[in-house]
Amino acid sequence: MSFVRRVVAIARKDLLAEWRDRESFSAMFxxxxxVLFLFNFALGGDQTLIRGASSGLLWLAFTFTSVLGLxxxxxxELENDCLDGLLLYPxxxxxxxxxxxxxxxxxxxxxxxxxxxxxxxxxNMDLWSRLPKLLLIAVPGTIGFAAAGTLLSxxxxxxxxxxxxxxxxxxxxxxPLILSAVKGTEVVxxxxxxxxxxPWLKLMAAFDTVILVASLLTFEYLVEx
Amino acid sequence: MGAEPAEDGGGGVNPWPYILAxxxxxxxxxxxxxxxxxxxTKAMRAQVAAxxxxxxxxxx
Amino acid sequence: xxxxxxERALGxxxxxxxxxxxxxxxxxxPRDAVQGEVQRIMYLHVPLILVSYLAFFVVFxxxxxxxxxxxxxxxxxxxxxxEIGVLFTALAIAAGSIWGRxxxxxxxxWDARLTTTTILLLIFxxxxxxxxLVDDPSRGATFSAVLGIIGFxxxxxxxxxxxxxxxxxxxxxxxxxGPSTVAPDMQVALYTNLAAFVLLYGYFLVKRVRLEEAxxxxxxxxxxxxx
Numbered sequence: 001m002s003f004v005r006r007v008v009a010i011a012r013k014d015l016l017a018e019w020r021d022r023e024s025f026s027a028m029f030x031x032x033x034x035v036l037f038l039f040n041f042a043l044g045g046d047q048t049l050i051r052g053a054s055s056g057l058l059w060l061a062f063t064f065t066s067v068l069g070l071x072x073x074x075x076x077e078l079e080n081d082c083l084d085g086l087l088l089y090p091x092x093x094x095x096x097x098x099x100x101x102x103x104x105x106x107x108x109x110x111x112x113x114x115x116x117x118x119x120x121x122x123x124n125m126d127l128w129s130r131l132p133k134l135l136l137i138a139v140p141g142t143i144g145f146a147a148a149g150t151l152l153s154x155x156x157x158x159x160x161x162x163x164x165x166x167x168x169x170x171x172x173x174x175x176p177l178i179l180s181a182v183k184g185t186e187v188v189x190x191x192x193x194x195x196x197x198x199p200w201l202k203l204m205a206a207f208d209t210v211i212l213v214a215s216l217l218t219f220e221y222l223v224e225x
Numbered sequence: 226m227g228a229e230p231a232e233d234g235g236g237g238v239n240p241w242p243y244i245l246a247x248x249x250x251x252x253x254x255x256x257x258x259x260x261x262x263x264x265x266t267k268a269m270r271a272q273v274a275a276x277x278x279x280x281x282x283x284x285x
Numbered sequence: 286x287x288x289x290x291x292e293r294a295l296g297x298x299x300x301x302x303x304x305x306x307x308x309x310x311x312x313x314x315p316r317d318a319v320q321g322e323v324q325r326i327m328y329l330h331v332p333l334i335l336v337s338y339l340a341f342f343v344v345f346x347x348x349x350x351x352x353x354x355x356x357x358x359x360x361x362x363x364x365x366x367x368e369i370g371v372l373f374t375a376l377a378i379a380a381g382s383i384w385g386r387x388x389x390x391x392x393x394x395w396d397a398r399l400t401t402t403t404i405l406l407l408i409f410x411x412x413x414x415x416x417x418l419v420d421d422p423s424r425g426a427t428f429s430a431v432l433g434i435i436g437f438x439x440x441x442x443x444x445x446x447x448x449x450x451x452x453x454x455x456x457x458x459x460x461x462x463g464p465s466t467v468a469p470d471m472q473v474a475l476y477t478n479l480a481a482f483v484l485l486y487g488y489f490l491v492k493r494v495r496l497e498e499a500x501x502x503x504x505x506x507x508x509x510x511x512x
Contacts, residue, residue, distance in 0.1 A: 148435075151431075151435070155415065155428045155431065155432065156415075158419075159415075159418045159419065160418060161418055165411075165414065165415065165418065168411050168414070169408075169411045169415065169432065172404050172407035172408045172411065173408060173435065173436065173439050175404055175443060175446070175447075176439070176442045176443050176445070176446035176447075179446050179447070179450055180446060183450065199449060200449075203442070203445065203446050203449070206442055206445075207439075207442050210438055210439070210442060211435070211439075214434065214435050214438055215435075218352070218431045218434065218435070221352055221427050221430070221431060222427065222428065222431060238387045240321055240322040240323035240387055241322065243323055243326070243383050243384070243386065243387050244322065244323060244325055244326055246383050247326045247329055247330075247379070247380040247383040247384065248326075248329055250376070250379055250380070250383070251329055251333070251376045251379075251380060254372060254375070254376045254379075255372070255376070255485070258369075258372050258489070259489070259492070262489070262492050262493050262496055263492070265496055266492070266495055266496045266499055269496060269499040269500055269503060270499055272503055273499060273502050273503050273506060276503070276506045276507065276510065277506065279510075
């Protein structure tokens with residue numbers, strides 16, 4: 001079986017597990033809706049203010065909901081002692097990491113694709129026409145966030161304070177990513193020429209490269225016994 | 226930074242409380258840390274010594 | 286194994302250095318033309334920050350070495366250096382804040398360097414918390430090593446992103462806690478204090494690594510006792 005096949009096989013197994021766990025999966029979406037709903041009260045009902053802060057609010061919603069998803073996916077594995085079984089599977093550790101990354105990335109992307117229209121409806125913004133460009137910003141951001149999140153969930157899965165530790169480690173590390181994604185999204189939402197978003201895209205690409213390479217090199221140390 | 230005339234920083238504000246605060250805070254923090262490390266090491270050494278003594282006793 | 290003599294020598298040298306630093310900082314260096322006396326906090330703030338960067342670099346290198354060789358000594362140095370680094374960073378930020386209040390009128394500014402330093406502090410506080418929460422010492426060492434490597438590699442990216450973010454935010458007035466120019470006698474004071482704090486870091490590091498070594502001895506004895 002080629003390397004890519006192994007990655008896909010691992011991803012498929014995890015996706016199947018996610019699908020079977022539909023209830024907590026949908027809990028994520030309810031949480032996303034709640035967060036978006038709360039923005040209105042947090043910003044005093046000021047619709048102009050909310051639309052002005054939309055890029056930041058969107059990414060707050062993405063990151064908070066994603067952390068929920070990341071924690072959930074590793075918890076399932078831990079509860080069923082699947083990790084040991086997975087390690088017996090004849091795959092390089094990198095394949096395991098990439099398979100999990102693929103799943104986490106997909107889950108977060110789906111969450112974003114749900115939050116965009118929800119936000120557009122709640123706060124009366126036209127996001128649909130700008131969706132392709134928004135995704136151009138969102139995808140590199142999501143890759144980096146999922147990459148760091150996958151690595152860190154492997155670290156925090158067995159800890160007592162797991163639910164607090166994952167975001168506490170993840171957020172400081174991904175600040176450059178969040179910062180760039182918000183700035184890039186701002187450019188798109190204001191209708192400015194896309195070149196203005198290029199420096200932010202470059203930053204996200206730099207972050208993604210560093211985090212992917214570092215994770216691929218170090219993941220095996222995290223799962224070995 | 227600018228062609229401002231020489232003046233007490235902030236225009237008439239006495240700088241010395243701030244300077245003292247910064248330096249004293251740093252000294253306090255560093256000393257506390259030193260004391261903490263020394264105390265922890267002493268406690269650890271005491272535990273090690275106790276264990277060593279204990280293993281000698283079990284030879285009875 | 287660093288001997289008691291070296292530890293004592295480092296301690297004495299550090300004290301001498303700090304006294305020399307205080308002298309040059311307060312009596313030798315001139316008063317700043319723009320900020321006045323309060324600028325003298327720089328001789329505390331800048332060395333603390335620079336030495337904390339050194340400390341985190343040491344964490345980075347020893348983390349890599351630990352993953353490669355699994356020598357407990359590297360892990361001990363990494364843990365110790367991270368702890369000292371967090372201490373120095375926190376004190377540096379506090380000193381910078383106290384410096385900022387009379388100078389710029391605020392306790393806090395979102396300038397690039399201060400923001401990056403705070404993020405660095407958060408990352409390595411997370412490092413120390415991770416250590417505290419993992420029960421198995423060898424696992425804790427491995428996880429921390431990975432975090433230490435990734436955290437340190439992230440810092441240049443964080444710095445770049447925050448600088449770009451700030452320049453777009455405030456093109457004209459970029460707040461920078463620093464003197465208008467660094468006159469040569471100011472440089473003398475700065476380098477003296479820098480050397481003093483490096484020595485202090487070395488002294489703290491040696492003492493702290495000793496503590497780690499005592500801890501292993503304890504766990505080794507406990508394991509033997511249980512056998």
